[in-house]
Amino acid sequence: MQSIFEKMYQVDRRVIYAILLLAMAMPMFFTLGLPINIDVYVEDAYKVVNELPEGSVIWIGCEYSASQIAEIKPMLQAFARLALQKGHYIYIGSAFADGCTTAHNWLQDIFAETGAVNGENYVIFGYRPSFNSTMEAVRSSVIDAMSDRDHYGNKLSDKPIMQHFEKASDIDLVLVFDSGSPGSDDYIAVWRSQGEVELIVCGATGVELPNQLVKYDAGLLQGVVGGMNGAAQLEKLVGVPGSATKGMDSQGLAHLTIIAFMVIGNIGYLVSKSRNLRSK
Amino acid sequence: MTVSPEFVTSLKPLGIFIGGLLTLGILSILYKENPIYRFCEHVFVGAAAAHGLVTTFANTIKPGIQVNMMQKGQWWELIAIAIGLLIYFQPFKKYTWISRVPMALWLGYNAGYALTIRTAMPLFSNITSSFKDLWVVTNGTFNLQTTFNNIVFVVALLLTMVYFFFSVQLKGPLSRVSGAARVFMMIAFGYSFGSTVMSRVSLFLGRLEYLFVDWLHLL
Numbered sequence: 001m002q003s004i005f006e007k008m009y010q011v012d013r014r015v016i017y018a019i020l021l022l023a024m025a026m027p028m029f030f031t032l033g034l035p036i037n038i039d040v041y042v043e044d045a046y047k048v049v050n051e052l053p054e055g056s057v058i059w060i061g062c063e064y065s066a067s068q069i070a071e072i073k074p075m076l077q078a079f080a081r082l083a084l085q086k087g088h089y090i091y092i093g094s095a096f097a098d099g100c101t102t103a104h105n106w107l108q109d110i111f112a113e114t115g116a117v118n119g120e121n122y123v124i125f126g127y128r129p130s131f132n133s134t135m136e137a138v139r140s141s142v143i144d145a146m147s148d149r150d151h152y153g154n155k156l157s158d159k160p161i162m163q164h165f166e167k168a169s170d171i172d173l174v175l176v177f178d179s180g181s182p183g184s185d186d187y188i189a190v191w192r193s194q195g196e197v198e199l200i201v202c203g204a205t206g207v208e209l210p211n212q213l214v215k216y217d218a219g220l221l222q223g224v225v226g227g228m229n230g231a232a233q234l235e236k237l238v239g240v241p242g243s244a245t246k247g248m249d250s251q252g253l254a255h256l257t258i259i260a261f262m263v264i265g266n267i268g269y270l271v272s273k274s275r276n277l278r279s280k
Numbered sequence: 281m282t283v284s285p286e287f288v289t290s291l292k293p294l295g296i297f298i299g300g301l302l303t304l305g306i307l308s309i310l311y312k313e314n315p316i317y318r319f320c321e322h323v324f325v326g327a328a329a330a331h332g333l334v335t336t337f338a339n340t341i342k343p344g345i346q347v348n349m350m351q352k353g354q355w356w357e358l359i360a361i362a363i364g365l366l367i368y369f370q371p372f373k374k375y376t377w378i379s380r381v382p383m384a385l386w387l388g389y390n391a392g393y394a395l396t397i398r399t400a401m402p403l404f405s406n407i408t409s410s411f412k413d414l415w416v417v418t419n420g421t422f423n424l425q426t427t428f429n430n431i432v433f434v435v436a437l438l439l440t441m442v443y444f445f446f447s448v449q450l451k452g453p454l455s456r457v458s459g460a461a462r463v464f465m466m467i468a469f470g471y472s473f474g475s476t477v478m479s480r481v482s483l484f485l486g487r488l489e490y491l492f493v494d495w496l497h498l499l
Contacts, residue, residue: 021488024485025492028492029498029499067486068483069486069490070485097335098335126335127336128339128340132390132393147348153343189401193397194397205479206475206476206482207475210468210472210475214406215402218406219405219409228482229478247485247489250481251478251482251485255477255481258477
């Protein structure tokens with residue numbers, strides 16, 4: 001028969017899943033309001049967008065897939081809201097098939113709230129495979145690189161917003177939402193290293209955060225927002241709490257639950273092991 | 281045939297309902313492997329492939345033909361298309377070698393591109409950013425925290441570089457260096473793993489939000 005300590009490190013994974021589910025679901029109904037502290041790299045990301053002169057050209061690279069909704073959507077919305085409120089022009093492109101489709105869906109509320117008009121304040125270029133080639137082509141002409149068509153099949157050259165953006169060197173800031181490759185590496189390599197773009201800020205998934213921080217430390221990125229935690233910090237800085245702020249309670253409780261199981265499991269394992277050694 | 285936006289909007293509740301069922305089907309793997317999970321997985325893969333195909337056609341191929349070729353007369357782009365189509369020789373055993381032509385061109389282009397554009401700036405920026413000040417004074421005051429961080433950074437960097445120096449066998453005192461480097465690397469991997477866990481928890485939260493808010497309207 002199993003001792004209590006053996007049971008502690010041999011908990012059925014389904015029990016762990018069930019408890020984790022409860023820990024994550026409860027705060028969705030009963031808000032805890034856990035504190036959110038601002039990291040320096042998130043603050044830098046906010047400052048870069050906030051301090052750009054009015055009417056700046058911002059390229060938003062939606063380099064993620066739809067599954068990253070919980071992490072990317074709140075930071076994309078917060079950045080887009082801030083950029084449009086500041087009177088910047090945003091140009092949305094993607095090397096992921098669902099990048100621009102999701103951006104279209106996720107930003108409709110922000111466009112309505114800020115009164116942004118398609119073709120005047122923002123434009124969605126749509127998915128372009130072989131993104132390095134497209135980015136190289138944008139260095140000489142963005143309209144040619146996009147075959148003069150946007151995400152909806154409309155003519156780009158007819159849109160007033162395209163007067164501000166002829167080629168990559170016109171871009172004042174790249175906001176790249178990164179979940180792997182292609183991602184910020186491509187923007188750094190193609191546009192930054194060839195002198196087209198000076199400022200790149202990255203909104204990354206939690207998995208990608210350590211990689212992005214190395215680039216931030218090397219001065220290749222001017223700010224980083226990482227995971228749901230970073231998105232919640234950004235929402236706090238922008239002053240409009242959203243889904244990331246709400247999600248942080250669940251995130252916090254989930255982490256506490258995981259830590260608790262790790263501690264319980266390890267205590268059970270170590271005690272059982274020492275008992276077995278003594279009995280031999 | 282053109283589908284009206286109103287018709288697409290009217291289908292949204294049905295889409296959300298099906299999305300909720302599929303989410304539950306995918307999550308059923310947490311209990312155990314089952315046919316419902318397999319079905320939902322195949323639906324997901326099929327839908328993602330179809331979405332990719334349609335988006336590629338609408339965003340790239342169609343404007344490429346309509347604008348670049350028919351309007352601008354850039355018919356030479358047909359050469360690139362022809363070379364690209366060679367990849368479909370793959371299933372024919374006798375002519376498989378032809379399918380390697382576009383692949384070789386693609387690999388050659390990317391290898392050259394990576395060596396020139398991709399390597400220089402990131403590599404040199406990483407090297408120069410590792411030259412840290414080991415005695416930091418901020419506004420005339422000694423900054424203990426940054427000094428400590430920089431010293432840890434430089435020590436960890438040097439030890440890890442020694443660990444990956446393969447020309448000398450790490451014996452004697454050098455074995456201690458490699459042991460210490462391993463400790464630093466384990467800490468870095470732990471941080472990376474923690475970030476991954478955070479990200480996965482967020483993915484699950486996204487699904488919970490979809491189920492509770494969009495599907496069941498509980499919140």
